[in-house]
Amino acid sequence: xxxxxxxxxxCAVIDSYLREAEPVGSRTISxxxxxxxxxxxxxxxxxxxxxxxxxxKPHSSSGRIPSDKAYRFYVNNILKAEKxxxxxxxxxxxKRILIRESREIDELIQNSAKILSAITNYxxxxxxxxxxxxxxxxxxxxxxxxxxxxxxxxGDSGIVKNTIFRLDQDIAYxxxxxISNFLNRKLxxxxxxxxxGVMSGEIFKEFYDYKSTLDRIIPVIIDSFERxxxxxxxxxGVTRIFDxxxxxxxxxxxxxxxxxxxxxxxxxxxxxxxxxEDIEVIIGEENIYDTIKxxxxxxxxxxxxxxxxxxxxxxxxxxxxxxxxxSSLKLFSANLSEIIEMLLKR
Amino acid sequence: xxxxxxxxxxCAVIDSYLREAEPVGSRTISxxxxxxxxxxxxxxxxxxxxxxxxxxKPHSSSGRIPSDKAYRFYVNNILKAEKxxxxxxxxxxxKRILIRESREIDELIQNSAKILSAITNYxxxxxxxxxxxxxxxxxxxxxxxxxxxxxxxxGDSGIVKNTIFRLDQDIAYxxxxxISNFLNRKLxxxxxxxxxGVMSGEIFKEFYDYKSTLDRIIPVIIDSFERxxxxxxxxxGVTRIFDxxxxxxxxxxxxxxxxxxxxxxxxxxxxxxxxxEDIEVIIGEENIYDTIKxxxxxxxxxxxxxxxxxxxxxxxxxxxxxxxxxSSLKLFSANLSEIIEMLLKR
DNA sequence: GTTAGCACTCTTCATCCTTGAGTGCTAACT
DNA sequence: AGTTAGCACTCAAGGATGAAGAGTGCTAAC
Numbered sequence: 001x002x003x004x005x006x007x008x009x010x011c012a013v014i015d016s017y018l019r020e021a022e023p024v025g026s027r028t029i030s031x032x033x034x035x036x037x038x039x040x041x042x043x044x045x046x047x048x049x050x051x052x053x054x055x056x057k058p059h060s061s062s063g064r065i066p067s068d069k070a071y072r073f074y075v076n077n078i079l080k081a082e083k084x085x086x087x088x089x090x091x092x093x094x095k096r097i098l099i100r101e102s103r104e105i106d107e108l109i110q111n112s113a114k115i116l117s118a119i120t121n122y123x124x125x126x127x128x129x130x131x132x133x134x135x136x137x138x139x140x141x142x143x144x145x146x147x148x149x150x151x152x153x154x155g156d157s158g159i160v161k162n163t164i165f166r167l168d169q170d171i172a173y174x175x176x177x178x179i180s181n182f183l184n185r186k187l188x189x190x191x192x193x194x195x196x197g198v199m200s201g202e203i204f205k206e207f208y209d210y211k212s213t214l215d216r217i218i219p220v221i222i223d224s225f226e227r228x229x230x231x232x233x234x235x236x237g238v239t240r241i242f243d244x245x246x247x248x249x250x251x252x253x254x255x256x257x258x259x260x261x262x263x264x265x266x267x268x269x270x271x272x273x274x275x276x277e278d279i280e281v282i283i284g285e286e287n288i289y290d291t292i293k294x295x296x297x298x299x300x301x302x303x304x305x306x307x308x309x310x311x312x313x314x315x316x317x318x319x320x321x322x323x324x325x326x327s328s329l330k331l332f333s334a335n336l337s338e339i340i341e342m343l344l345k346r
Numbered sequence: 347x348x349x350x351x352x353x354x355x356x357c358a359v360i361d362s363y364l365r366e367a368e369p370v371g372s373r374t375i376s377x378x379x380x381x382x383x384x385x386x387x388x389x390x391x392x393x394x395x396x397x398x399x400x401x402x403k404p405h406s407s408s409g410r411i412p413s414d415k416a417y418r419f420y421v422n423n424i425l426k427a428e429k430x431x432x433x434x435x436x437x438x439x440x441k442r443i444l445i446r447e448s449r450e451i452d453e454l455i456q457n458s459a460k461i462l463s464a465i466t467n468y469x470x471x472x473x474x475x476x477x478x479x480x481x482x483x484x485x486x487x488x489x490x491x492x493x494x495x496x497x498x499x500x501g502d503s504g505i506v507k508n509t510i511f512r513l514d515q516d517i518a519y520x521x522x523x524x525i526s527n528f529l530n531r532k533l534x535x536x537x538x539x540x541x542x543g544v545m546s547g548e549i550f551k552e553f554y555d556y557k558s559t560l561d562r563i564i565p566v567i568i569d570s571f572e573r574x575x576x577x578x579x580x581x582x583g584v585t586r587i588f589d590x591x592x593x594x595x596x597x598x599x600x601x602x603x604x605x606x607x608x609x610x611x612x613x614x615x616x617x618x619x620x621x622x623e624d625i626e627v628i629i630g631e632e633n634i635y636d637t638i639k640x641x642x643x644x645x646x647x648x649x650x651x652x653x654x655x656x657x658x659x660x661x662x663x664x665x666x667x668x669x670x671x672x673s674s675l676k677l678f679s680a681n682l683s684e685i686i687e688m689l690l691k692r
Numbered sequence: 693g694t695t696a697g698c699a700c701t702c703t704t705c706a707t708c709c710t711t712g713a714g715t716g717c718t719a720a721c722t
Numbered sequence: 723a724g725t726t727a728g729c730a731c732t733c734a735a736g737g738a739t740g741a742a743g744a745g746t747g748c749t750a751a752c
Contacts (some may be wrong), residue, residue, distance in 0.1 A: 025746085257585050701745085
């Protein structure tokens with residue numbers, strides 16, 4: 001579709017624009033990029049590229065800037081093909097820092113966002129592990145007093161969730177103990193999200209003696225999962241957006257930050273998409289929210305074993321250093337998965 | 347020190363400037379505030395007020411704007427004296443909403459910040475209850491497997507803190523059980539912060555049989571308090587700062603948001619100060635951080651019983667609607683204390 | 693197909709001027 | 723002695739103008 005020279009011109013425009021944040025003229029390219037043709041030829045090529053939708057002009061006598069389509073082409077065809085390989089040394093450096101600074105998983109995720117933002121100079125965000133995907137390692141009912149019971153759920157990633165609930169009738173300590181043991185036997189090893197189905201089903205039949213008690217406790221436990229949408233989103237470097245000339249305008253900065261501050265939208269954006277690819281790049285208009293249609297969002301997943309349990313990503317103007325961001329993210333993706341596994345076996 | 351007319355002029359300047367955000371001229375005052383004197387007289391008064399440090403001029407031929415000293419005078423002498431009384435109806439409205447929307451304490455605090463920001467149009471922040479001030483209601487050691495133990499601490503406000511720790515030696519279930527009971531007996535009712543002292547002291551003597559086990563467990567529990575500085579800060583309406591003309595400038599907005607985003611600084615500011623007054627007003631230069639020397643910060647406390655356990659506040663430009671903010675905060679302070687008590691007795 | 697050359701477009705920036713709001717001072721008034 | 727009117731002066735804000743510069747698109751020649 002695009003011949004070789006058009007691609008080289010396009011890449012030159014992108015490269016220049018990524019660095020300078022100014023519309024790129026034909027003369028700039030002919031002087032600074034060794035394409036072996038004159039500015040007039042490049043002018044013609046750029047005109048073609050504009051017709052094809054890869055370049056835009058802010059006004060009739062200005063240089064060109066890359067369109068979303070250009071960035072998409074760049075990411076899919078130029079970057080994917082070549083040179084994104086991991087800098088092993090850098091990876092290990094970061095790994096060392098992360099391990100040194102992080103004692104718990106949430107702290108690890110938060111530190112990752114911090115370092116990622118520092119490395120890339122963009123706003124970074126990271127999702128804490130999703131508890132619904134965890135396997136249950138232990139469940140315990142702890143009596144606090146005659147009327148209060150604490151349900152403690154421990155996941156295999158060491159994440160703990162607890163809920164206190166009150167009963168309208170006393171429960172004997174031994175009874176709780178037996179229910180605790182029973183639930184443990186039945187539920188241990190299941191993923192948190194599958195527990196719901198099991199709980200409402202067979203358990204009652206198998207453990208009929210305690211039906212009246214279970215009747216009261218189980219809804220509480222299920223409810224605790226229902227409400228358990230509290231995946232934490234860690235942000236770092238929010239104000240870096242101000243460093244980009246495209247956000248000099250207060251209105252734009254405001255709408256960006258409003259978006260970032262809205263946890264719900266942020267979760268939608270981070271969780272909505274497929275999780276199929278390890279690295280996902282969403283460019284400008286591809287975003288589902290209008291407020292960030294001039295932003296690009298790049299996310300990577302991290303895993304526990306072979307299960308994807310969380311995400312880490314970067315958001316910034318579409319004029320983004322895709323190469324650096326993507327390679328940084330690959331590195332974080334790998335590191336996080338490794339460190340989490342390590343933390344758990346510690 | 348200030349005669350009556352000077353005070354009236356000063357109040358007029360403040361009133362006008364709070365509303366218009368523009369330097370106030372003598373003519374404006376003589377026309378819009380019924381002081382019964384001509385603009386020339388007001389001009390003389392304003393000149394005096396400038397000499398006394400209550401007014402400033404952005405440039406030699408502009409109107410005056412109030413200084414920090416003026417706002418301080420206004421808050422201390424004008425507002426304190428009169429008209430800050432609680433709008434009981436409004437208080438009850440808000441109380442109803444808060445109760446309806448909040449099931450847990452943390453949710454309550456977060457919702458409070460949200461509503462406070464919506465009411466005042468400033469950035470609101472709220473501190474979750476400080477766990478160190480809580481009384482311990484229950485402590486439980488839950489065995490997860492042979493080498494792992496979960497320590498669960500339940501505070502009297504229902505806040506739960508847990509830490510998993512690993513032992514280098516197996517512990518029998520019954521032994522844990524007995525330690526658990528023992529710790530409960532010993533520590534229940536103490537404030538979290540006083541536990542540290544007790545733990546490292548007498549316990550060993552009284553329970554010598556378990557010394558070897560306690561030796562390993564206790565440091566972990568203490569450590570969990572040490573690290574337990576994780577008071578949550580909830581923010582809401584961060585981007586409202588953009589609505590104020592004094593923050594049109596991107597640099598200013600950036601430094602404000604950088605400050606707000608830095609949890610550590612924020613905690614310092616919120617916790618550093620005395621807690622003596624129910625309502626605390628910090629104006630401009632009185633702030634300890636340079637980045638917010640053109641902001642005012644108004645905070646209120648909320649209590650559990652007679653113990654102050656948290657704070658809620660508002661931050662914005664020194665040109666702030668002190669009256670509205672202070673009366674709103676009084677109302678939230680009262681509501682929060684009442685609702686928390688209610689939630690706990692539920 | 694490529695290139696040089698040129699007319700044309702459009703933004704940016706500096707300069708200049710006008711306008712208007714506001715002050716400070718002085719002299720007259722009560 | 724305090725108050726006021728009047729006036730000269732200052733300064734910021736806004737609009738108009740014009741030159742400079744970057745860039746394009748087209749044409750004609752290579």
